[in-house]
Amino acid sequence: MSSLPFNILIFGGTGAIGKHITNAIVAAKASPGHDISIFTSEATASNPEKAALLSSWESQGLRVVTGDVNNAQDVSRAYEGVDVVVSCLGRNALMTQIDLIRLAEESTSVKWFFPSEYGTDIEYDASSKDEKPHQNKLKVREFIRNNIKRVQCTYLVTGPYIDMYFNLAPAAKAAGGYDAGSKRAVVIGSGNDAVGFTSMPDVGKLLVAALRHPKEAKGKALKVQSFVTTPNEILREFEKQTGGEWETDHTPNEVLRELETQLWNENHPLGTHATLRRIWAEGGTLYEKTDNEELGLAPQDMETLGEVVRRAVSETRK
Ligand SMILES: NC(=O)c1ccc[n+]([C@@H]2O[C@H](COP(=O)([O-])OP(=O)(O)OC[C@H]3O[C@@H](n4cnc5c(N)ncnc54)[C@H](OP(=O)(O)O)[C@@H]3O)[C@@H](O)[C@H]2O)c1
Numbered sequence: 001m002s003s004l005p006f007n008i009l010i011f012g013g014t015g016a017i018g019k020h021i022t023n024a025i026v027a028a029k030a031s032p033g034h035d036i037s038i039f040t041s042e043a044t045a046s047n048p049e050k051a052a053l054l055s056s057w058e059s060q061g062l063r064v065v066t067g068d069v070n071n072a073q074d075v076s077r078a079y080e081g082v083d084v085v086v087s088c089l090g091r092n093a094l095m096t097q098i099d100l101i102r103l104a105e106e107s108t109s110v111k112w113f114f115p116s117e118y119g120t121d122i123e124y125d126a127s128s129k130d131e132k133p134h135q136n137k138l139k140v141r142e143f144i145r146n147n148i149k150r151v152q153c154t155y156l157v158t159g160p161y162i163d164m165y166f167n168l169a170p171a172a173k174a175a176g177g178y179d180a181g182s183k184r185a186v187v188i189g190s191g192n193d194a195v196g197f198t199s200m201p202d203v204g205k206l207l208v209a210a211l212r213h214p215k216e217a218k219g220k221a222l223k224v225q226s227f228v229t230t231p232n233e234i235l236r237e238f239e240k241q242t243g244g245e246w247e248t249d250h251t252p253n254e255v256l257r258e259l260e261t262q263l264w265n266e267n268h269p270l271g272t273h274a275t276l277r278r279i280w281a282e283g284g285t286l287y288e289k290t291d292n293e294e295l296g297l298a299p300q301d302m303e304t305l306g307e308v309v310r311r312a313v314s315e316t317r318k
Pocket of ligand 1: 011012013014015016017018039040041043044069088089090091092093116117118119120158159160161164
């Protein structure tokens, strides 16, 4: 596989999904004369666990730049000579990207920007514009549409991460999940409605595939997935791999809607979790055709449900 002919700068690269994206970019390597760097806060650079991760990437050629993502001087300096910016900033920092993109447009080198998306399709249908968790990502897209002329942007729309979909959040169990330790599952609705998922390692693979296909990727919201399955098929895979039937509860869709309203009314941080799970359960991740093929990826290139469940089961046995 050819190396990447770009100077790439990653924001939020040690985060939950940033880690997988950075791993994949570092593994793909920059072509000779090019360079991969990560922009990170002092707090992250001095966190022992994250510092170990950063030095393992440094030993593979990644350059670490520390600075404040809200400081224009730090950012402009980091942009010098950079062609591609990949933002993996967390939900709390999404609006920071407006300045990051403005500074990219003002720079003399940045040509391509991946805003932090990696999730639910925020422009799936007419109702998407009203969904609370989408608002900041929608504002970023609107800013780009209205103000950015030179830099091209790509949104990688992956749907839910299957690895996180398994989480049975203790404070909102009715929103669904799978616990291999206790062999308990909570399934939304009948459990037979399909959902399109991406595994976290595959998000990195898909981002690198987009970098390898600039013509197909630039200026697009790419709809990509590892596989489509149903909550009941996930349950059967867990039962097969752990041996034996699981205790399973079902949450009717209308009960999930009530939970969602209650969590938002309480200003509970799991409001987002409930809304996204409702959107996924109601078909908001399904497409006639994804963009995987456009990016040169066939179904056999992606992780399977069996592989991701195996990883989750082995985690609980540690
Ligand atoms: N599809 C799904 O199921 C799913 C699930 C979770 C997240 N996502 C999406 O994935 C993207 C990344 O989310 P994540 O959960 O991976 O992010 P995260 O781990 O919460 O944060 C990633 C990085 O963002 C920076 N950051 C976070 N909060 C900040 C703040 N208040 N100010 C400045 N910098 C801050 C930090 O980078 P430094 O300290 O290194 O600067 C952090 O390591 C988001 O767009 C999110 O919506 C999708």
